[in-house]
Amino acid sequence: MTAMRTKIALTGLQWTLGVVILIEAIRFVMPSAAHGFASTHMPNFVRMVLGWGEIVGCVLMLVPRTAIRGAWLLVAVFVLAIALHLLHGTYEVGNLAIYTAAASAVAVGKGN
16 A cells, blocks of 8 residues: 555656646746846856756656656756856755755656
């Protein structure tokens, strides 16, 4: 019974994370987000790489056959985003750390 509960919990985490990040990533790549991103003084292609990386990772994670690869891609994108935040002196990375932990939990849990 415990294995079934774990599987249900991981599937719930997978779908919740996938849908929430997908919505946020789509909003992030929209032209309206460019103004807010301009305050970081980073090139616009960084926003596009991060946003499209998240979109691809989410889509892969929501497809059962590619869920593990998608989760690991999201981990990589989130770690890159955390590094960019820290390098630019923005230390509010708590949400990204939680997203990273959730994506890695999905990747490891689905891999077993």
